[in-house]
Amino acid sequence: MGNVLAFCEFGDGALKASALSNLTFARAAAAAHGGEVIALLVGAGAAAAGPAAARYAGKVVTVEHGDLAAYLAETYAPVVARLAGDHGATVVTATATAVGKDLLPRVAALLDAGMASDISRLDGATQFTRPILAGNAYAQIEVTTPVICVTVRQSEFPQAEELGAAGEVVAADAGAVDALGARIDRVESQKSDRPELTSAKVVVSGGRGMQSGDNFKVLEELADLLGAAMGASRAATDAGMVPADWQVGQTGKIVAPNLYIAVAISGAIQHLAGMKGSKTIVAINKDPEAPIFQVADYGVVTTWEKAIPELVEEIKKLKASR
Amino acid sequence: MKILVPIKRVPDPELKVKIKDGAIDLSGASWVVNTFDEYAVETALRLRENAESGESHGEVVVVTIGPEDAAQQLRSALAMGADRAIRVDGEDRALDARVVAAALARVIEAEKPDLVVMGKQAVDGDANQVGQMLAGRLGWPQATFAATVELAADKGSLTVGREVDTGVEYKVVNLPAVLTVDLRVVAPTSVKNNITPASHSYGTGEGGPRYASLKGIMAAKKKPMEQKSLSDLGVDAAPAIKELGVFLPPARAAGQKVADIPTLVQKLADEAKAL
Incomplete structure (x- = not known):
């Protein structure tokens, strides 16, 4: 028995397409572990996006704090690790985006968890298939730690459908936030009206x-x-x-x-x-x-x-x- | 400053993947330094040198966890210009990212480097975990997937350009920190250290890691290489990842060449239902 804590990226009051792929995996993992899916939203706008997220998960936990406004592995990893414990998670998952790939191994270290990266398939409660050698082969692996961290390859998991009834949304404390001196100086982004590359049809x-x-x-x-x-x-x-x-x-x-x-x-x-x-x-x-x-x-x-x-x-x- | 660079040997990624008895067949493998780790060595060397005067402003220590043969890859890094090497004896089957991060954390506690630079992932397992796990374990800040790196003049922090999903993010981390590098970090002007003149260009075009000179190869033979065991380091963790099997991806069915664009559009619309 164990729950699945799914770290979900969001923007403009809604879950990103990448998060919906993560939730498809999370539902399958929750079924395999006999637990429930808890969607975790951290950062500026998390509370506002909570109700939208609750259309896809039975439980949504939101965390907002001035010092968690923008993503930093240093500040987000302790929040994810603590909430994994608080909510009885045996699987902690994120999509293998730039954020998910940066964050989850750090969470795994804090939880002393084994981790399966960039998986393409769930084969059992603790078994996964993932590409290796630049996609020239696939490995089937088993992770034997009590808590498992997983990142999922977005293109291998369809976006989750809405649930029949909306889930509950609860706000959680940020706890002590320490960026260890790390900060984002600036982001140089290319604004575009086109769809996101990783979710475009x-x-x-x-x-x-x-x-x-x-x-x-x-x-x-x-x-x-x-x-x-x-x-x-x-x-x-x-x-x-x-x-x-x-x-x-x-x-x-x-x-x-x-x-x-x-x-x-x-x-x-x-x-x-x-x-x-x-x-x-x-x-x-x-x-x-x-x-x-x-x-x-x-x-x-x-x-x-x-x-x-x-x-x-x-x-x-x-x-x-x- | 003192920079520690963990490296890993991988089977030559240019060679075709063979599978035998449900595992990658490594019997005839030719081993090389993981591409991204070679870039990490290059980054470390650029961070500590004055490229125009040739002067060194710190020490670069390379470390690997692997069997006796892995000493060859350490020698390759020494030939590029690293100063000394540490090999922690370990067989692949006794290792996973969690065990490697635990062992590296012990090496770092002993060596006390100002900075750890490593590849963002090994090109065999493609896991992309050890750098972040190590930073988490040490309680150090992390700057992953670096495309550009600038060392502050006071050597107290790095500003790291990271390619994220929305563009390029510039993250500042105080040292000590863990830096993991992506491909573009070896471009001609990607690494600045406020020692080498900012106008300096490492090669042209796409750049790349430096080649070992004959002199470098000769010098590498005399550079110190220390050997330790996992038990010397007090690491007794068993790997948490078991490989159950390996298989090749299904081949894509051969496609068809079509004569012209109107035929292509017709087939995409009627046959593939893609338009």
């Missing part, structure tokens, strides 16, 4: 073959037509053509949209590791031998200069005909 990605950042504008037009997020290969982000946070791959973001359109991307193993879970993959590349064609459902051997304007026109035609 369609992703348009460009590679080194795009040659310059300016040339990505034609891909952005295609993305906006499809309501897609923009992605890129490491070659393109390293060359400074596009922001680093567009990078799809083992060392960037892992995506699994319904449709992934790879343009002028050769298909290095490290890129494939980040997108080969996509439902339908399209590759457009002028090199017929490019490895990307080995994973693509549909490939067109042509240049992006010729293909993209034509693709935009054809999709517009299709939309007009419906």
